[in-house]
Amino acid sequence: MSVKMDQGALIRRIAEIIISELRLEEVTVATFDPELDLVDELGIDSMDLATIALVLQDEYNITIDEDDYPKLRNVRLIAEYIISKK
């Protein structure tokens, strides 16, 4: 599987986690825009991000430093961040 394919699957999984953890309605993995700004558009806050980070840390066996939260502006950037940690 190519890195690009991995990233695509990763993006879908991250979207799935966000939808589930934040109980988002009227959006699906298929319709979730990976470029959507999580703070400026989705309105998530640091507690939301901490919740998501906990799930991602467990699932991908990585550590997400809280100082890195500002970098995690959208799903694509989160996917790139996870890949960089692997």
Add this chain to the structure above:
Amino acid sequence: MNTVSSLLDKEWYERYKRISRLNIRSSIYDVTNQCNLRCRGCFFFSSDEHKAAPEEMDIRKWEAFVDSEKARGVNLAILIGGEPTLYLDRVAAFYKRLPTYCATNGLIKVPRDRFPDMMVGISLWGDEEDEKVLRGKDTFAISSKNYAGDLYTYYLYTITPKQVGRIESIIRRIADAGLKVHLQLLSNDEGVEGFSWTDELLRDIRDEMDIMLDRYPNTVISSKYYHEIITTGQMLGRSFGWNECPSVTEPMDRRKPQPKRLIRFIRWAADLHTMHRCCTSATRDCSICKDGAAHMSWVMVNKRAHLRSAKDLQGWIEVYEMFAKLYRFIPW
């Protein structure tokens, strides 16, 4: 799915973006167990919180403690007491290291050569008559002289039920002193007769607070949505109380399910080890708590719940802006 930009026009969206990444992480510190006043209804003394722990007297331990708080991620130190200005070296330990807000009764002036831009909030419990009944003296007469025209000072006016219909004269005096005012309601922890709220009084004071905001927009730092929340105890159909309060000390918070809350929030006693349960008295009935900061924080931590409509989100923005102004994260 509602997004922020789909709900707001350009002007509101810019206001949202100005505050959306502030990421305020506050904690509260009892600077001392002593006070130069003994006010009837003060939660600190009425619930014996001044006896919770002895004061740390070594200033080097205060300085090291603040360093550890900063390392813990705190970016706003809220100093309360007792009366913090009785121990200015302790206040300085915070001010030199962190954005700091100092609550005071205003009887001792914070020296501005030492604390040039520290935000100061002066407590005020009503007009001259109420102040004498509840606090033993008319503190406004002293504090307004100490701080007249100060750019980094505002009054935290705790409105009592006896003030309904009469708050304008106080707000005008504050405006005349060149100061700002934020409004909150007395919780009457000691059950002083005549100082408890009724539904009718709360409705009346909400209307009056709204009128004051319209009439004195450059003096009153508040929002109508905040007035609604603080007088009804309701937000988006939910009731304020223990299961909703965001201002519970994090290591002591074992609520299930966990509500949206202030991350890293701790209220520390003056020994720098003991923690209090929450931002106010642990003996208070949370269902009738009127703590203004707790209600503001309740709104602030529930941002996504306000993405229901433009009106809800605009209300959230106004409350967040109000908090950010009161703690100097954005200008007046």
